[in-house]
Amino acid sequence: MPRLSPRNAGAEQGSALVAAILAMLLLSVFALSVSVLADIEARLGLNQKATQQAVSLAEAGLEHGRNIVRDAATALDFNAYIGDATARRLGLPGSGITLGPGKYWVRVDNDCAAPGGFAGTPPFVPAVVEDSGGGACSDADDNNETVVMTAWSEVTDGAGRVVGRARLRAHYTIGNPWKHSCYDQDGQLCIDDAVGGCNNNPCIDPSDPRHPNGPAKGDLPIPSDIRCGLQSLGGQIPNADVPTDVQARMTGAAPCVIYPYYQWAVRQPAPFRRVCPRIEATGYGTDACDATTNIGTLAWDSTNGTCITTPQKCHGMAFFGPGDTVTSLATGADVDVGTNNNDDIGCAGSQNDGAAGRSCYDGASPDSSVVVYAMGKIRLDNNVEINGTVVVHGNGIAGGGGNKDFGLTGTNRVTTRPCNTPVGGTPLAGTASPYCGYPLAILAYNPNEAAPTSASGQTIQLDLSNSTSLVSGLIYTGGTADFSPLTVDGGLIGWDVNITNTSSRITYNPTYGNAAPPPAFSTPTDGAGVLLFPATWVHCTYYANETGGPTPCS
Numbered sequence: 001m002p003r004l005s006p007r008n009a010g011a012e013q014g015s016a017l018v019a020a021i022l023a024m025l026l027l028s029v030f031a032l033s034v035s036v037l038a039d040i041e042a043r044l045g046l047n048q049k050a051t052q053q054a055v056s057l058a059e060a061g062l063e064h065g066r067n068i069v070r071d072a073a074t075a076l077d078f079n080a081y082i083g084d085a086t087a088r089r090l091g092l093p094g095s096g097i098t099l100g101p102g103k104y105w106v107r108v109d110n111d112c113a114a115p116g117g118f119a120g121t122p123p124f125v126p127a128v129v130e131d132s133g134g135g136a137c138s139d140a141d142d143n144n145e146t147v148v149m150t151a152w153s154e155v156t157d158g159a160g161r162v163v164g165r166a167r168l169r170a171h172y173t174i175g176n177p178w179k180h181s182c183y184d185q186d187g188q189l190c191i192d193d194a195v196g197g198c199n200n201n202p203c204i205d206p207s208d209p210r211h212p213n214g215p216a217k218g219d220l221p222i223p224s225d226i227r228c229g230l231q232s233l234g235g236q237i238p239n240a241d242v243p244t245d246v247q248a249r250m251t252g253a254a255p256c257v258i259y260p261y262y263q264w265a266v267r268q269p270a271p272f273r274r275v276c277p278r279i280e281a282t283g284y285g286t287d288a289c290d291a292t293t294n295i296g297t298l299a300w301d302s303t304n305g306t307c308i309t310t311p312q313k314c315h316g317m318a319f320f321g322p323g324d325t326v327t328s329l330a331t332g333a334d335v336d337v338g339t340n341n342n343d344d345i346g347c348a349g350s351q352n353d354g355a356a357g358r359s360c361y362d363g364a365s366p367d368s369s370v371v372v373y374a375m376g377k378i379r380l381d382n383n384v385e386i387n388g389t390v391v392v393h394g395n396g397i398a399g400g401g402g403n404k405d406f407g408l409t410g411t412n413r414v415t416t417r418p419c420n421t422p423v424g425g426t427p428l429a430g431t432a433s434p435y436c437g438y439p440l441a442i443l444a445y446n447p448n449e450a451a452p453t454s455a456s457g458q459t460i461q462l463d464l465s466n467s468t469s470l471v472s473g474l475i476y477t478g479g480t481a482d483f484s485p486l487t488v489d490g491g492l493i494g495w496d497v498n499i500t501n502t503s504s505r506i507t508y509n510p511t512y513g514n515a516a517p518p519p520a521f522s523t524p525t526d527g528a529g530v531l532l533f534p535a536t537w538v539h540c541t542y543y544a545n546e547t548g549g550p551t552p553c554s
Contacts, residue, residue, distance in 0.1 A: 383410065
């Protein structure tokens with residue numbers, strides 16, 4: 001066997017040493033890389049933790065701000081919190097609120113596209129949704145019950161160094177039963193009653209219960225001014241507000257009416273009324289109207305000669321039941337609104353904002369906002385409109401079929417409008433402002449029954465099922481309302497609201513919701529008071545301290 005020379009042996013030993021050194025160097029580099037990566041991961045983890053802590057702190061700031069402004073739900077606006085620069089900082093100290101690993105701040109501003117001192121893009125809120133209030137947006141005047149809240153936060157480490165920051169922004173609004181696409185008291189959302197496919201499609205908009213204006217449930221607001229019986233007999237309804245033929249059929253305790261809606265109706269002339277019978281002990285007596293030559297009723301006025309001799313000619317837009325009993329007087333009317341001679345009334349009020357060929361058009365008069373008051377049932381037939389508010393007592397009998405208290409057939413509309421000077425050019429004599437029921441389009445409530453509770457509603461039932469009808473405004477019922485189908489531009493509120501046809505289109509309109517509550521109504525909050533618009537929640541890309549005023553947020 002050949003032996004290696006000393007020279008070759010030394011060469012091999014040198015190569016092994018170099019290889020060992022290289023291996024050790026590679027291992028050292030690898031170890032160092034692992035150490036550096038571990039440190040980076042640790043730092044990233046700490047940064048991620050600090051960022052999440054900052055976001056959580058800012059969210060706490062938003063919730064703190066919401067809690068501070070909660071009384072806006074009672075005042076029905078945020079003016080107490082946006083009145084000046086100091087108020088907008090919500091009374092928080094300039095040093096912030098300490099919580100856990102850091103601090104947060106929060107402020108509130110009106111939802112204007114460009115608040116005072118604001119510069120840059122994007123705008124504070126999109127111009128198309130800012131609070132214009134019919135004019136320029138004001139930093140200090142809330143007209144749409146909506147504000148923008150901004151919270152920002154800083155997280156510090158043990159040495160007091162800032163290691164995390166966040167800025168959040170979201171819109172908040174005042175929640176109440178009047179500001180939902182549909183609202184029920186019976187404990188079940190209207191979308192739960194819907195047929196398959198209606199939930200979360202354009203049938204109801206918004207349809208998500210998490211949306212502040214989406215379906216909701218809770219206690220109903222109740223008419224706050226119900227008066228019963230004739231005043232001269234110990235009751236509450238002034239004799240001056242009751243035609244004399246009706247007075248003769250009343251007692252000191254009954255019937256009951258929703259005041260002042262009844263007062264506005266009876267003192268509102270009805271020029272297209274065709275049936276106006278005298279109220280007598282035997283039911284309905286002599287009809288003072290003639291369907292072709294003597295149509296129309298006057299507003300009730302106890303000093304008017306016609307009203308003295310033929311009081312039934314002065315029932316205005318109030319439809320009484322027959323006078324054989326007090327109960328039938330309160331709930332026995334059966335009113336047809338249509339164009340035939342045997343219908344009780346034609347157009348109720350007029351409109352000039354539509355085409356000349358549309359029903360009840362009057363280009364020479366302002367849009368009407370009347371009250372039609374039916375002490376019983378009512379049905380709208382083809383080619384007619386009610387321009388204002390229709391009030392329905394119902395017939396006091398539960399069930400469907402002939403006992404449905406409101407019906408629609410043909411092409412017709414109910415459109416509520418802001419109150420204006422009534423027909424005749426002067427305010428309704430002897431009545432209180434605002435003279436109409438805006439923003440209610442339909443008020444279905446029987447003041448002669450017990451108020452609805454979570455356990456039971458009133459007997460009144462609305463059959464709102466007609467694809468060629470349109471209701472613009474809020475619909476309220478103390479009983480049940482069935483929609484199959486109908487187009488509503490406004491909102492629904494009732495003891496039990498049933499959307500049972502996917503062809504229905506129920507769209508919440510904030511114009512009406514923000515105008516609520518209607519006259520003479522209580523307005524309980526729906527348990528939430530001031531509500532977050534989830535879709536408006538934004539985590540701003542850049543941090544900013546907004547103590548001095550809002551800045552752009554991308």
